[in-house]
Amino acid sequence: MKKFAFFLIVFVLGAYAASAYIFGGQAREQYFSALKEYEHYGFVSLSNQSYERGFFTSRAQTLIEMRIPKDPAEAGEDVSRFVVSHVLQHGPLTGEGADFFKPGLARVMSTVEPVTADEASKTFFAKIPELAQATSEVRVGFDGEVAGDMRIPAIDRAIDGEHVTWGGIVVQAKYVPSSRIVRGELSMPSLVVKAGDGSMELGALTGDFDMVEVLPLVYAGRVDAGISALSIIPAEGDDVRITELRLSSNSTCDASLYHYAQTLGVKSVAVGASTYGPASCELAGKNIDAVALSEFQASLQQLYRTMAETDSTVFYDRVGELYASLFAKVLAGKPELHMPHLQVSTPMGELTGAFSVKLLSPAGDVALNPLLLLQHLEAAAEMAVHEELLKGLLRIGLDQDGGQSAADLEVLVQQRYAEQIEPLLERNLIVREGGIIKGKALFANGRLAVNGQEMPLF
Numbered sequence: 001m002k003k004f005a006f007f008l009i010v011f012v013l014g015a016y017a018a019s020a021y022i023f024g025g026q027a028r029e030q031y032f033s034a035l036k037e038y039e040h041y042g043f044v045s046l047s048n049q050s051y052e053r054g055f056f057t058s059r060a061q062t063l064i065e066m067r068i069p070k071d072p073a074e075a076g077e078d079v080s081r082f083v084v085s086h087v088l089q090h091g092p093l094t095g096e097g098a099d100f101f102k103p104g105l106a107r108v109m110s111t112v113e114p115v116t117a118d119e120a121s122k123t124f125f126a127k128i129p130e131l132a133q134a135t136s137e138v139r140v141g142f143d144g145e146v147a148g149d150m151r152i153p154a155i156d157r158a159i160d161g162e163h164v165t166w167g168g169i170v171v172q173a174k175y176v177p178s179s180r181i182v183r184g185e186l187s188m189p190s191l192v193v194k195a196g197d198g199s200m201e202l203g204a205l206t207g208d209f210d211m212v213e214v215l216p217l218v219y220a221g222r223v224d225a226g227i228s229a230l231s232i233i234p235a236e237g238d239d240v241r242i243t244e245l246r247l248s249s250n251s252t253c254d255a256s257l258y259h260y261a262q263t264l265g266v267k268s269v270a271v272g273a274s275t276y277g278p279a280s281c282e283l284a285g286k287n288i289d290a291v292a293l294s295e296f297q298a299s300l301q302q303l304y305r306t307m308a309e310t311d312s313t314v315f316y317d318r319v320g321e322l323y324a325s326l327f328a329k330v331l332a333g334k335p336e337l338h339m340p341h342l343q344v345s346t347p348m349g350e351l352t353g354a355f356s357v358k359l360l361s362p363a364g365d366v367a368l369n370p371l372l373l374l375q376h377l378e379a380a381a382e383m384a385v386h387e388e389l390l391k392g393l394l395r396i397g398l399d400q401d402g403g404q405s406a407a408d409l410e411v412l413v414q415q416r417y418a419e420q421i422e423p424l425l426e427r428n429l430i431v432r433e434g435g436i437i438k439g440k441a442l443f444a445n446g447r448l449a450v451n452g453q454e455m456p457l458f
Contacts, residue, residue, distance in 0.1 A: 027088050027106035028053060030140065031060060042304040043067045049083060058088040063115070080124065081115045082131075094139055103142065110136040130155045147174040154189075165192040180213035196235055203229035214253035215290050217297035223249040238272030257333065258290040279344040286336040292329035296322055331373070334359050349386020349436075356380050379443040387435050391417055429453065 028051065039046050049061035066080045087109045094104035112134045114125040125132055130153045138148030154168040167189030174183045185208035192201045204227070211221035230242040244267035251260035261284045268277035299322050307315050335358075342353040357379045395413045404412070421437070424430045429450050430439040441450045448455045 027090060027108075027140070028058065030105075031086075031088070035062065040305055041301075042307075056090055058090070060086045060088065062086065079120070081118050081121045082125070083113050083115055084110050085113060086110045091142070102139075105140045105142055108136075108138045108140070108148075110138075127159060128155065128157070144177040145175065148172070162193055162195040165190070167191070182209070182211045182213070182219065184209055198235040199231075199233045201229070201231040201233075203227060214258075215256075215294040217301065218253070218258065218290050218294045220251040220253045220258065223247075239270070241268075241270040243267045253290050256289065256291050257286075258288040258293060259286045260284065260288075274347060276344065276346045280341065281343075282339065282341040284336075284338040284340065286338070287334050289330050289333040289335075292326055292333070295329075296326040331359055346389055346392070348392040349389040351383075351385045351389060353383040354381070375446045377443060380441070382438070382440045384436055384438045387432070387437055390421065390437060394420075427453075429455075 031051075032048070035046055035048055043066055045065045045067075047063045047065075049063050051060045052058060062084045064082055064084060068078045068080070089107040089109070091105045092103050094102055094107035096107075111132070113132055115121040134150070134152045136148060136150040138146060140146055149170060149172040151171075152169045155164055155166040157164065169186065169188040171186045172184055175181070186206070188202075188205040190201070190203060191205075193199065205225075207223070207225035209221065209223045211219040211223070214220045224247070226244070226246045227242075228244065230240075230245065232240040244265075246265045247262070249260060249262045251258065253259070261282070263280070263282050265280040266277055268275055269279070270276070300319070303315070303318055303322070307318070336356065338356040340354050340356075342351070344351045357377065360376055360378055391413055394416055395409065398412055398416065399409055421430075425432055425437075430437050431451065432438075439451060441448065443449075
C-alpha cells in the first residue's frame with residue numbers, strides 16, 4: 001500500500017511537471033506571437049532580448065525602444081530604451097499563497113529596468129529610480145482570458161528643475177476573448193508639479209470602463225472618469241481652480257450603426273476671485289457607420305505598424321486620406337449630432353442652450369463639397385443668457401489690454417452692448433424676457449431662419 005501511494009505521488013508530480021512544461025511551451029508561443037504583432041507601432045518598437053525556458057518557470061526580456069522626433073529646428077530624433085523583464089510561471093496552477101490552486105496557462109510578473117549598455121537609459125533611471133519599481137502581474141487563462149494590473153510607484157523628487165510629487169498609478173484590466181469584453185479601472189491619487197513661483201496640482205484621478213468589441217477595434221459600453229480637483233497657480237496672473245470634473249459615456253451598436261451619449265460636468269471653476277459653476281453638458285451621436293469606424297481603425301493601425309517615421313509629411317498625408325475617407329462614409333449613413341443640454345452658472349447669471357444636426361439623406365460624393373452638403377442638412381439651435389452675463393463677457397474682452405479706469409471701462413461696455421445687442425433686439429433676431437436674452441435658429445432645405453425670420457447664408 002505504501003509503495004502504491006509512493007508511486008501515485010511520483011506519478012502526480014511527474015504529470016504536473018510534464019503539464020507545466022507543455023503549458024510553458026504554449027506560454028512561449030503566445031509571448032512571441034504578441035511580440036511579433038506589436039514589434040513596431042509608430043515610434044515604439046519591441047524586440048526580444050532573451051528567453052530562458054524552464055520546467056515550472058521561464059524568464060524573458062523585452063527591449064522597448066521609443067524614437068521621438070526633435071523640434072523642427074533640430075535634426076534627428078531622441079531615442080529612449082528600457083527593458084521589461086518577465087517571469088512566467090507555467091500552469092496548470094498559477095496562483096500564490098491562499099490562491100495557489102487557481103488554474104491557468106501562465107502567470108506573468110514583469111518589472112522595468114534600464115538597458116545596461118545604454119548610458120542614456122541608465123541616466124534616465126538614475127534621475128527617476130522609482131520607475132525601476134514599476135511592476136505588472138498578468139494571468140492568462142486556458143480560454144485566452146487575460147487579467148492583471150500595472151503599478152507605477154509614487155515619485156517625490158526634483159526632475160529637470162521642477163519638483164514633482166506624484167502618487168503613482170494603478171491600472172487593472174481584464175479581457176475575455178470568448179465574449180470580447182474588456183473591463184478595467186485606474187486610480188491616480190495626485191500629481192503636483194512646482195516650477196519657480198508657479199505650480200500645477202492635479203487631485204485624485206479615477207476611471208473605470210466596461211466595454212465589448214462589437215466590431216474589430218470598435219468598442220461599445222460604459223466609460224466613467226473623474227478628477228477631484230485641478231489647480232494652476234502661475235507665477236503671474238490669476239489662479240485657476242477646478243473642482244469635481246466628471247465625464248461619463250455610454251455607447252451601443254445596433255446592427256452596423258454606432259450610437260453614443262456623453263455627459264460632462266464640473267462643480268466649479270474659480271479664476272482669481274470669481275467663481276463659476278456648476279456647469280454641465282450632454283452630447284449624443286447617432287447612426288454612425290460602425291463598419292467604417294472599424295475599417296478606419298484597422299487602416300490606421302496598419303499605417304502605424306508599417307511606417308517608421310510617424311512625423312513625416314507622407315505619414316500625415318496618409319492619415320489625412322484615411323480621415324477624409326472615414327468622413328465621407330460616416331456622412332453617407334445619415335448621422336446625427338445632438339447637444340440636448342448645456343448649462344453654465346456664473347455670478348452674473350446663467351447660460352443655457354441646445355443644438356442638433358442631422359444629415360437627412362445619403363451624401364455620397366457630396367460629403368466633400370460643403371456647399372452641396374448644406375442641402376442635405378437639418379439643424380436647430382437655441383440659447384438663453386442673462387444680460388449681465390453678456391455684459392460681463394464684453395467686459396472681460398475689453399479689459400484684456402487694461403490701462404483704463406473702471407468707470408471708463410463700464411462706459412465702453414455699455415456702448416458696445418448698445419451697438420451689438422440692441423440692433424438684434426430691434427430686428428427681433430433675439431428677444432428679451434425678464435433680463436434674459438433668448439434666440440432660436442433653424443436650418444432646413446438650404447435655408448436659415450432666426451427667430452422665424454429667414455436670413456441669407458452669404
